Amino acid sequence: MLQPLIRRTNDILRLALSGIFLLIVVTSSLITRYEWETLERSISEIIGVLTPTQSNTVYLIYGVAIFALPFVILIGLIASRQWKLLGAYAAAGLIALLLLSITGNGIAAPRWHFDLSDRLDTVLSQFLDDPRWIAMLAAVLTVSGPWLPARWRHWWWALLLAFVPIHLVVSAVVPARSLLGLAVGWFVGALVVLVVGTPALEVPLDGAVRAMARRGFTVSALAVLRPAGRGPMLLSARRDPGDGDEARAAVVELYGPHQRGGGFLRQFWRKVRLRDSETAPIQPSMRRAVEHRALMAIAVGDLALSNTTPIAVAALERGWTLYAHHPAAGLDLPRCTDTTPVARVWDSLAMLHSQQISHGDLRAKEITVVEGTPMFGGFAHAEYGASEAHLHTDIAQLLITTSDLYGAEDAVAAAITVFGNEAVLAASRRLTKVAMPKRVRDAVSDAGSVMAAARDEVKSQTGADQITTATITRFTRNQIIQMVLLVALVYVAYPFISSVPVFFSELRNANWWWALAGLAVSALKYVGAAAALWACADGLVKFRTLTIMQVANTFAATTTPAGVGGLALSTRFLQKGGLGALRATTAVALQQSVQVLTHITLLVFFSAAAGASADLSQFVPSTTVIYLIAGAALGAVGVFLIVPKLRRWLGSSLRPRLKEVIDDLVVLAREPKRLAVIILGCATTTLGSALALWASIEAFGGDVNFVTVTIVTMVGGTLASAAPTPGGVGAVEAALIGGLAAFGVSAAVAVPAVLLYRILTCWLPVFLGWPIMRWLTRKQMI
Missing domain, CATH: 1.10.510.10 (Transferase(Phosphotransferase) domain 1)
Structure with missing residues (x-):
């Protein structure tokens, strides 16, 4: 009949809060330990107005109270006959003691006293100053508190927490250590409570029977229909046959305090997530929620449309709430x-x-x-x-x-x-x-x-053409993802933000004509990508809108890792343009395949051209690295061939896709004009980026040939596609600056040139891509 552990909302919240408190105490102690000790010494000197004799007297009286407190609690449990709680009491105290006794040399008592000769040095003071004793007290108080009268619990917690001001006034121990003991004890006690339970789990069936009797329904028998869990405990009640000819049966719903906590959390989450028009006022009290349900049954019953009528609503002991009603008719x-x-x-x-x-x-x-x-x-x-x-x-x-x-x-x-x-x-x-x-x-x-x-x-x-989806949430899943990615972008780009002042100081001396030229040639990227995709789609979409879509594609690709958002946006655009889902996916895959082949071909060509005039040894890995890469590749191939699941995946999933791409390339090779447009478009995409970087370097007075810049740009593009960060932020900048430095470009030129290049080819299109994507959405193009 009791609720399972995963449904004890109040106990889970208590454990979570104690864990957070423990984390804060530990973190703050580690980070600001010296400041804590200095602050506590200063406060002790300011408020320590008692004489040594008076301090020792207060210290002694409080020490006696703290030393006696666990025994008083134990006597209280025995007096209230809470026999099954004694094991939990002992377990919580021992666990808390052991956790703070573990050191690098085993189990020992920590020594945290200042070396003061005028302090009270007794066995009792050692108990008072030892955080393990504080931890044990907090643990047993947390475990036994719910089972004992509230007044006792409040006074005992006040006595325990009084160690902070008393320590500051008269003690030589660091209160931060006692706070650690308090946090550990509370956490251990909360964990034990979650396992053992609280009196709130005891169902007040006698109170439910009395509440129904007051409403004229004398219960003669109860049967459990459903135990407590996600919903209320459900029981069937039978009344005394001598109570007249009224209905003999009733359904009894008992809501525990855990339903109240969980219900409030669900209501609060709905309030945060959904718009105001979609949510009802929050009802943090379970009694108010049950009363609302009963009143609605009465209101609907006045229309003769309710299949049940309420019998009783009442607040019971230990936080339980009763709702009894007649069984549903019909x-x-x-x-x-x-x-x-x-x-x-x-x-x-x-x-x-x-x-x-x-x-x-x-x-x-x-x-x-x-x-x-x-x-x-x-x-x-x-x-x-x-x-x-x-x-x-x-x-x-x-x-x-x-x-x-x-x-x-x-x-x-x-x-x-x-x-x-x-x-x-x-x-x-x-x-x-x-x-x-x-x-x-x-x-x-x-x-x-x-x-x-x-x-x-x-x-x-x-007769409606389409049904627009209603927006009922304050925020969508896509907005959350975009926010997380935006934070990730800022985090990754943070190292380059420090270069912004240098960039702006150099910008005053830049040649603006070269910067404008870089902006103009960067547009070739979008024209080339649009031309390649247009040819892959057999010219079934408009080239003009396809070019505009490429700017929005930059936004989608930059805000998602590995540019998957750009591929999805291109596929969606082609689908809205009239292509089927399979045809649109094939067109995008074909363009990406040709783009990769073109990129590799250009990289080989320009590397050969640069090899005659530039030293490329810094880009060639050592023999050891090559052997390691080759060995890892051969090992991966062996694993895929040996493991049956991976081998089946190669045969059933990867092989058909590769065969489809190869077949498309074979068909494309039989159409020279279309193939030429796709290759030219892909090459323009790569060379447009290289021209933009070259113009950015010239804007800051750099002197490097175009072939070298093309090599550096293609290496940066390769890293952008492999980097896990959105848009390759961080990896691209580092690769471009390092590549230019390897070819002799000074940091005073390379850093501002790369930042200007990224503004022209990445950040400016990103800011323009968002409104363009919204415009395409309104026009039903994506």
Whole structure:
């Protein structure tokens, strides 16, 4: 009957808070240990107004109290006959003592006293100053506190925490160490409480029986229908046969304090995540939440649409809350689909909405049929004076439920007959995974196909061209990902931010004509990429919009690792342009394949050209490194050939894809004009970047030939594709600056030139790419 560990919300929160407190104390002690000691000495000197005799007297009295405290707690447990708690009491105390006794030489008592001759030096003071004793006290207080009277617990915690001011006034021990003991003890006690439990886990069944008796329902028997867990404890109650002819049975729901904590956390998360129009006011009290549910049952009962009536709502001992009601009348809707028309179900919902009442949980099990009239139960998510958003959510939920039971065509037709085209069309915008609660989606066999069928049927019967998804959240998953990536970009780019002052000081002396030339030639990248993709797509999309899309592609590629966002955006653009999903994916894969081949060919060509006029030895790894790389490659090939799963993956997944790319290249080789356009476009992409870097170097007075710059640019581009950071931020800058330095370009020229190049080819297109991507979205191009 007790709740499992993973559902004890209050105990989990206590453990989490104690862990955070312990982490803060340990971290602050390690980082600012000297400052702590200096501060504590200064405070002790300022407020230490007691004479040595007075200090020793206070110290002695407090020491006696602290020394006696665990024994008083133990006597209190024995007096209250908490026999099963004695083991937890002893375990918490011993664990806390041992944790602070472990040193590099084994188990020993730490020595943290200052060398002062006028302090009280007794065995009792050693207990008072030893943080292990404080840890043990905090642990046993945490474990036993919930089982003892609140007044005792409050006084004992106040006595324990008094060690901080008393230590500052009269003690020679560092209070920071006692804080460590307090943190360790609280954490150990919270962990033991989670395992052992608290009195809140004891179900007050006697209080529930008395509360129902006060409402005229004398319970003669109770049976557990469902133990406590994610939801309330569910019991069936039978009344005394001599109490008249009223209903004999009742359903008893008992909500523990853990449901209250978990319920509040779920409400708070919904409030943070969803917009105000989508959420109800937060009810941190479980009693208020249960009262709301009972009152909604009464309100719906006045419309003769509630299949249950409340019996009693009461607050019980140890934080439990009672909600007793009569069992749901009638038969479940799935058992009455043959005899109950779907229009009757929608008529019942329309009657609720006429009184501005939303149900919020229109699963099939919450709808029963009583003498041909569909009625509702549950009401945990019902709202009186509901907003338009709640009413539309009701319609969307009932669309899913009735489409699953009656079919999408009949369900949508009945909904339109009752609510009209506009309301159903507006509600159908919520037929998405995000807008539809998980409990409703799990109640149908295949929620995805049911929602898709309902949306298609709404479009068919209302004549709508498309149904725009409703935005119900304050933020989307994509926005969170973009925020994380933005933080990662700033973190990775931080080392180069220190070069910004130097960059701006050098910028005043730069040749702006060369900078403008670099900006102009950097545009060749987008024209070349657009031309290559246009030829790969057989010219089925407009070249102009494809070129504009390449700027947005820069934003998508930079904000995602390895540029996967750019590939996804290109595929989506081609799909919106009329290509099928397979054809669009093939076109993008073909362009990337030719781009890689062209890049390698240009790298070999320019390396050979640069070899005659420049020293490339700094780019050639040593023989040992080459052997290691070759050995690792051969080892990887051997692993793939030996391991059966990897070998099957090579044969079933990788091989067909490679064969498809090779077949596309063979077909492309038979079309010289198209092949020439793709190769020229890919080459223009690479050479445009090289020209932009060369112009940036010339803008700062550098003197390096174009062949050398091309080699450095292609090496930087290779690192950008391999680096895990978005857009290769950090890796590209370091590679370009290092490559230019290897060819004799001074740091005074290389650093500002590379920063200017990255502004022209990366950061400026990123800032322009966001509004362009939004424009493409509005134009339904992506």
